[in-house]
Amino acid sequence: MNTEQPLDCNELVELVTDYLDGTLDLHTRARFDEHLLGCDGCANYLQQFRTTVATLGRVSEDAIDPAFRDKLLDAFKNWR
């Protein structure tokens, strides 16, 4: 299908964030996509990466310490 240098797995793993951000040039993106078609290991790596990003998105913030919250609301009352 194409005659150029294919991407190796150890190169692909370094491009995953650029791939997900859509910042690879189209040529490299095509090499990435072609590699995935023939490589279960890298397809799985990409799936792991997507799952990692999704899990990070579920890391919730801790609630604010009530004493600190009161301090901020006091600052508001002083300002008002």
Place this chain on the structure above:
Amino acid sequence: MTGYHLAEMTTTSADEADLIAALRARDEVAFARLVDQHTPAMLRVARGYVASHEVAEEVVQETWIALLKGIDRFEGRSSLRTWLFTVMINIAKTRGLRDRTDADVQIAAYTGGTVDPKRFRDSDDPWPGHWKADEVPSPFPDTPEGSVLGGELLAVTRRELAKLPERQRLVVTMRDVLDMDSAEVSRLLDLSPANQRVLLHRGRAAVRQALENYLKEPV
């Protein structure tokens, strides 16, 4: 707020315009809502600049006071969150201990891979650079929210995030935990977009590795 590139920031949404109007009317409920919504993330980011949680709280408090003082002149050309983080990071920098002016240079100088090179075949293999047979990644399991394994993976993720070098932690927190976009994070942290992505990639890769290790542990 001269000096901040307000034109580049996302503009204020209609919902936020209502909140700002309420703040101008000195509505305490609106202020409390904003505080609850933004303070945890602000503390998390501020902590990347200063020596202690106490100083981070001071920085966050100073930021809220700056907002109140400026609210009557707030023009809504940026989202409130962008405004808060821009001002806060500037305050935090003045309170910070570390000199980070050559951050971009340091990032560019690092060239190591994010996956253990031993997992790939050597140059004398017919498939150099490809996964070794016993090192091929397996998919992570689907974990519905509320499942036991899902909770465990979330705990592993939180732990690993806390262990990341601070700049990686900041970028991963802003991009993936707080869901900010690449342009906003680059601007807030004064990084080139490419270096912002390098830090994001290294941080994510470290968390991925921790999850893989956890899932491989014999039960």
